[in-house]
Amino acid sequence: MAAYVAGEPRAHRALFxxxxxxxxxxxxxxxxxxxxxxxxxxxxxxxxxxARNDFRPDAKLRPxxxxxxxxxVRDTFRKRKRQREAPxxxxxxxxxxxxxxxxxxxxxAELVHxxxxxxxxxxxxxxxxxxxxxxxxxxxxxxxGASVSAVKVRAHRGYKKMRLWLExxxxxxxx
Amino acid sequence: xxxxxxxxxxxRLRERIEADRGPIAWLxxxxxxxxxxxxxxxxxxxxxxxxxxxHSTLEDASLTFVIGLGALGxxxxxxxxxxxxxxxxxxATPRGRLVSGAGVLAAALGAxxxxxxxxxxxxxxxxxxxxxxxxxxxxxxxxxxxxRAGWRGPxxxxxxxxxxxxxxxxxxxxxxxxxxxLVAHFGALLVATLGFGAIGALVARRA
Numbered sequence: 001m002a003a004y005v006a007g008e009p010r011a012h013r014a015l016f017x018x019x020x021x022x023x024x025x026x027x028x029x030x031x032x033x034x035x036x037x038x039x040x041x042x043x044x045x046x047x048x049x050x051a052r053n054d055f056r057p058d059a060k061l062r063p064x065x066x067x068x069x070x071x072x073v074r075d076t077f078r079k080r081k082r083q084r085e086a087p088x089x090x091x092x093x094x095x096x097x098x099x100x101x102x103x104x105x106x107x108x109a110e111l112v113h114x115x116x117x118x119x120x121x122x123x124x125x126x127x128x129x130x131x132x133x134x135x136x137x138x139x140x141x142x143x144x145g146a147s148v149s150a151v152k153v154r155a156h157r158g159y160k161k162m163r164l165w166l167e168x169x170x171x172x173x174x175x
Numbered sequence: 176x177x178x179x180x181x182x183x184x185x186x187r188l189r190e191r192i193e194a195d196r197g198p199i200a201w202l203x204x205x206x207x208x209x210x211x212x213x214x215x216x217x218x219x220x221x222x223x224x225x226x227x228x229x230h231s232t233l234e235d236a237s238l239t240f241v242i243g244l245g246a247l248g249x250x251x252x253x254x255x256x257x258x259x260x261x262x263x264x265x266x267a268t269p270r271g272r273l274v275s276g277a278g279v280l281a282a283a284l285g286a287x288x289x290x291x292x293x294x295x296x297x298x299x300x301x302x303x304x305x306x307x308x309x310x311x312x313x314x315x316x317x318x319x320x321x322x323r324a325g326w327r328g329p330x331x332x333x334x335x336x337x338x339x340x341x342x343x344x345x346x347x348x349x350x351x352x353x354x355x356x357l358v359a360h361f362g363a364l365l366v367a368t369l370g371f372g373a374i375g376a377l378v379a380r381r382a
Binding site: 013016017020038041042045046047048049050051052053054064067068070071072078144145 | 184185187188191192195200203204205206207261262263264265269323324
């Protein structure tokens with residue numbers, strides 16, 4: 001990042017290649033739309049470019065990028081909500097996509113997706129970043145702007161709800 | 176599902192970055208403390224200009240009036256900080272923005288009302304209403320130019336402009352009747368915030 005701020009042209013591409021795949025996976029999982037996810041990633045790096053002079057050399061870049069991306073994901077949800085409220089609006093989004101993350105390639109990926117979708121946003125984000133993206137709680141906390149203990153509580157409550165939901169689904173499947 | 180080729184994605188990003196040039200892009204890229212200082216300077220310039228073109232009531236001001244003015248200055252500073260909050264900091268939720276905006280307006284109402292030492296009476300002139308409603312325009316325009324995200328700041332930019340207009344007319348207008356202060360002064364803040372806010376929402380939607 002220091003090289004990028006100093007004007008080194010290759011540094012930007014290196015940052016993009018390092019962080020874009022993870023951000024794209026997170027954005028896709030949240031938005032379930034390839035085009036919107038790619039737009040979020042582009043806008044995240046555009047925001048990083050505009051904010052490059054704010055970056056402190058001792059700061060970590062990943063939490064910065066995650067926070068920007070999560071803010072833009074929320075903005076996209078708000079835009080969607082506005083579009084749904086508009087009459088006769090054509091929905092040009094593509095079909096939902098399945099993420100290529102190894103965890104989700106498991107046999108019960110669809111069930112896990114559905115269980116995650118039942119959670120409130122704050123719990124879902126905490127679990128996705130910590131469990132699926134394997135980010136430490138300190139980074140998740142920085143990304144969502146909450147304390148580490150608050151994020152742990154959210155994740156704990158989310159896991160509990162998911163377990164209950166999955167058990168109920170399994171019971172329904174047996175009957 | 177195959178991963179998208181990162182090259183086209185990166186090329187599109189480069190195009191967006193290349194297009195992000197010019198004086199406004201330069202302003203937005205300034206460090207956040209510098210952007211805050213620029214916006215605050217524009218507010219001070221507006222207040223100073225209005226005071227020089229009219230007159231100052233500060234020489235004979237009561238302590239409560241000065242306290243109210245200080246509170247308005249603090250609210251304007253907070254509002255400016257919210258308008259320029261960087262995207263790498265988590266923003267307030269829509270409900271949070273609504274609650275904090277309503278809190279600022281309520282505090283401003285209190286700060287204006289404590290200057291009303293003559294009780295209720297005739298409304299008086301409305302010239303300060305018009306001045307207060309429009310004089311914050313440079314602050315609003317600069318807040319839009321300095322806002323990096325293009326959609327987060329307009330409402331607080333509008334509130335900042337309204338507060339700057341309110342401070343200017345509070346200093347310039349000698350009236351101390353509650354009726355005049357609430358209708359002409361606080362009314363100017365409401366009209367400026369709603370009017371500039373509507374313009375900002377349109378700008379944000381097109382961004």
